[in-house]
Every structure is written in structure tokens, then in C-alpha cells.
Amino acid sequence: MFDEKFKRKLNIKKEQGLYRDPVIIENRFGKFAQINGAMILSFASNDYLGISELDISKDIVGRNFKKYGTSSSSSRLVSGNYSIINQAEDEYASYFGFESAIFYPSGYQANLGLLSSLFDSSDSVFFDKHIHASAVKGLEGSKAKLTSYNHSSFSHLEKRLSKNDAQNKAVVTESLFSMDGDILDVGILNVLKQKYNFLSIVDESHAFGVLGDKGKGVAKGVSDVAVGTFGKAFGLFGAFVLLPSLIKEYLLNFSSPLIYSTTLPEAHAASALEFLEIIENSDERRDHLKRMCTLLKAELTKAGFKVEGDAHIISIFVGDEERATQISSMMLKSGLLIFPARYPTVHKGKAILRIGMTALHNEEDLEKLIAELKRSFDKCNVSIM
Ligand SMILES: Cc1ncc(COP(=O)(O)O)c(C=O)c1O
Numbered sequence: 001m002f003d004e005k006f007k008r009k010l011n012i013k014k015e016q017g018l019y020r021d022p023v024i025i026e027n028r029f030g031k032f033a034q035i036n037g038a039m040i041l042s043f044a045s046n047d048y049l050g051i052s053e054l055d056i057s058k059d060i061v062g063r064n065f066k067k068y069g070t071s072s073s074s075s076r077l078v079s080g081n082y083s084i085i086n087q088a089e090d091e092y093a094s095y096f097g098f099e100s101a102i103f104y105p106s107g108y109q110a111n112l113g114l115l116s117s118l119f120d121s122s123d124s125v126f127f128d129k130h131i132h133a134s135a136v137k138g139l140e141g142s143k144a145k146l147t148s149y150n151h152s153s154f155s156h157l158e159k160r161l162s163k164n165d166a167q168n169k170a171v172v173t174e175s176l177f178s179m180d181g182d183i184l185d186v187g188i189l190n191v192l193k194q195k196y197n198f199l200s201i202v203d204e205s206h207a208f209g210v211l212g213d214k215g216k217g218v219a220k221g222v223s224d225v226a227v228g229t230f231g232k233a234f235g236l237f238g239a240f241v242l243l244p245s246l247i248k249e250y251l252l253n254f255s256s257p258l259i260y261s262t263t264l265p266e267a268h269a270a271s272a273l274e275f276l277e278i279i280e281n282s283d284e285r286r287d288h289l290k291r292m293c294t295l296l297k298a299e300l301t302k303a304g305f306k307v308e309g310d311a312h313i314i315s316i317f318v319g320d321e322e323r324a325t326q327i328s329s330m331m332l333k334s335g336l337l338i339f340p341a342r343y344p345t346v347h348k349g350k351a352i353l354r355i356g357m358t359a360l361h362n363e364e365d366l367e368k369l370i371a372e373l374k375r376s377f378d379k380c381n382v383s384i385m
Contacts, residue, residue, distance in 0.1 A: 051235030107229030116141035181309025209233025
């Protein structure tokens with residue numbers, strides 16, 4: 001009964017070039033992924049600082065799981081509200097300059113838990129059209145009146161804001177956009193915030209750890225609430241939301257994905273505390289990554305590619321979904337892993353190749369990447385421009 005429907009829908013995905021069949025990674029060695037026994041140079045990881053595979057990272061996590069046990073064994077609201085978790089949250093709040101913080105089991109759950117619970121039907125929420133799927137899901141689950149604005153267009157946002165007379169308004173955006181790789185214009189957001197008095201919620205998942213002084217992000221002082229994930233530059237798992245104490249109290253009482261889910265283990269919180277020190281002391285990694293990203297963008301542009309991205313996420317426009325998949329498969333055969341982002345991750349007909357740069361990459365890797373990109377575009381008959 002259901003099988004027929006599932007098969008039909010999967011076939012439609014295949015016909016549209018949108019079918020997903022992720023490659024199996026057998027093992028990982030720094031910037032290399034082992035696939036079918038071959039060492040593939042990966043540009044598809046969010047381990048931006050290369051922290052997740054450091055011996056010190058593994059030691060910290062191993063030691064803490066040994067000390068605290070393997071599970072929190074309950075939701076935060078039942079018996080999972082451990083002191084080490086509260087201590088870690090306080091340290092994160094203080095490091096990033098916020099009143100308070102709360103951990104969630106993942107960034108997806110953080111966005112879902114935050115955005116689905118904060119708003120009522122009398123509230124208006126404005127959001128950038130390119131925010132992450134988890135934020136969209138969170139907003140869809142809220143009762144607020146939702147209004148989208150064109151990606152990074154503050155003139156469009158202002159038009160929308162000026163026509164709205166809701167007493168409570170909020171704006172949801174990202175600081176470093178996960179696919180386009182562009183950075184939020186924090187100055188203009190702040191001007192609008194002063195003028196229209198909205199609650200600003202900024203997802204800094206891709207920026208925290210890498211951008212800003214000591215990885216403190218891009219939107220400090222402008223965001224009322226900021227979302228960070230441990231799963232990217234922090235090289236761990238789970239997520240943290242930085243926020244005023246009142247909103248933390250509110251979430252503990254109203255955020256269903258927090259209330260009804262097993263909280264992260266104590267060992268996670270203890271490890272997150274120690275990882276914060278690694279992040280603080282990673283200036284060399286951040287500087288190297290920045291140099292590599294600047295170089296890559298300049299060289300890709302010189303080679304004629306249509307490139308976007310202000311930092312460690314660099315996207316190359318392809319357009320056609322099947323072509324993007326073809327190019328990515330061809331790159332894989334040549335020993336390089338690149339993610340073809342297609343609808344619904346990006347808009348229809350706007351497929352891109354998403355390059356995730358890490359501090360582990362060097363100039364030789366970039367030369368190889370550019371040479372293989374040129375060859376694959378050429379072989380797939382895709383014009384670079
Ligand atoms: C902008 C953004 N927010 C949130 C998430 C979800 O984070 P997590 O992987 O911790 O669930 C992602 C993950 O890709 C993301 O890109």
C-alpha cells in the first residue's frame with residue numbers, strides 16, 4: 001500500500017536529478033576520507049579547524065565518558081539537569097558575551113526547539129529565504145505570522161518591516177550562510193534593529209569557532225539570541241543557544257524538543273568545557289584557514305568560475321541539478337570529495353558545488369582542486385561562467 005507511494009516518489013526524485021545516495025566513508029584521516037579503499041581529499045567536511053581528529057580531542061572525550069558514564073539517562077526536566085551541564089552553559093555564555101546559554105542535542109533540534117516555541121499568533125517573524133531547513137521547520141511549527149525576505153536583502157526586509165504593525169517582531173537569519181557562504185551585514189541589521197525594535201535571532205553555526213575574535217562569531221552585540229552547533233568547527237556534537245536568562249527559563253518550560261528528549265550526557269558538557277580552550281587557542285588554525293580561503297577564491301575567480309563565499313564556505317554555481325551531481329561524481333573518481341547541493345537544500349535550478357575548507361588544507365590541495373574542477377566542468381560540458 002505505502003510501498004507503491006514510496007517507490008513512486010523516489011522515482012520522481014531520480015527523474016528530477018534530486019535523488020540522494022550518499023557515499024559510504026570507510027574511514028577518515030584528517031582531510032582524507034577513505035572510500036572504496038581509496039584516499040579521497042575531502043572538501044565536504046565542516047570540521048573547519050580540524051579539531052575532531054586531534055589526539056587531544058579524542059583524549060578529552062574518552063576521559064570524560066570514562067568518568068561520567070555513557071548517558072544522561074533522562075531529559076533535562078526529569079533527572080538530567082546535571083551541575084556540569086549548567087557549569088558548561090555558564091562558561092559558554094560568558095565566553096561569547098551573553099547572559100545565559102542552553103545546550104540542545106543538535107543544532108537541528110536547537111532551531112526547532114527555539115523557533116517553534118517562542119512565538120504566538122500575534123507575533124510577526126521575518127526570515128531570510130536562505131535560512132537552514134531546521135530553522136524553517138521550527139518556524140513552520142510556530143503560530144507566528146511568517147514573512148520571508150530575499151536573501152541578504154535588507155532593503156526588502158525593511159519594506160516588509162515598515163508595513164507591519166505587530167507589537168512583537170523577530171528577525172531570523174544566519175551570520176555565515178551555510179550554502180551561499182556569504183556573511184551577514186551586521187551593521188545594517190543593527191540599524192534596522194534600532195529602528196524597528198525586533199528580537200534578532202542569528203544562527204552562527206558556521207561562524208562560531210572560526211570567525212570573529214577567538215571564534216566568537218560575527219553578530220556579537222547585535223544578536224539577542226545566537227545558535228551555535230558543536231558539530232562543525234568545535235569538532236564535537238550537539239549544540240548551544242546563547243540567550244537572555246528569561247528566554248532560557250521560557251525554553252525549559254515551553255520548548256518541546258528540549259523537554260521531551262534525553263539530554264546530552266554529562267561527559268559531553270565536561271568535554272565541551274575543555275574544547276572551548278582549544279577553540280580559544282586556535283588563532284594559528286584560523287589564520288591559516290583564512291589565508292587558504294582567500295587564495296582559493298582568488299584563484300577560482302581568476303580561472304573564470306562563478307564563485308560566492310566570504311569565508312570558509314565557497315560555492316560554485318552550476319544551476320542544473322544533474323550536472324552538479326555528474327561533476328561531483330567525476331571529481332570523486334579523480335580523488336576529490338565535493339558536495340553537490342541541490343533542491344531542496346538550495347532553490348530549484350540553482351544547484352551549486354559547496355566547498356568546505358578546513359585548516360588542514362594546503363596550497364597543493366587547492367591546486368589539485370582547481371585543476372580537477374576545470375577538467376570536470378569541461379568533460380561534463382558545463383561552461384565555467
Ligand atoms: C545553519 C545551520 N544551522 C543548524 C544546523 C544543524 O546543526 P546540527 O548539525 O548540529 O544538527 C546546520 C547543519 O548543517 C546548519 O547549517
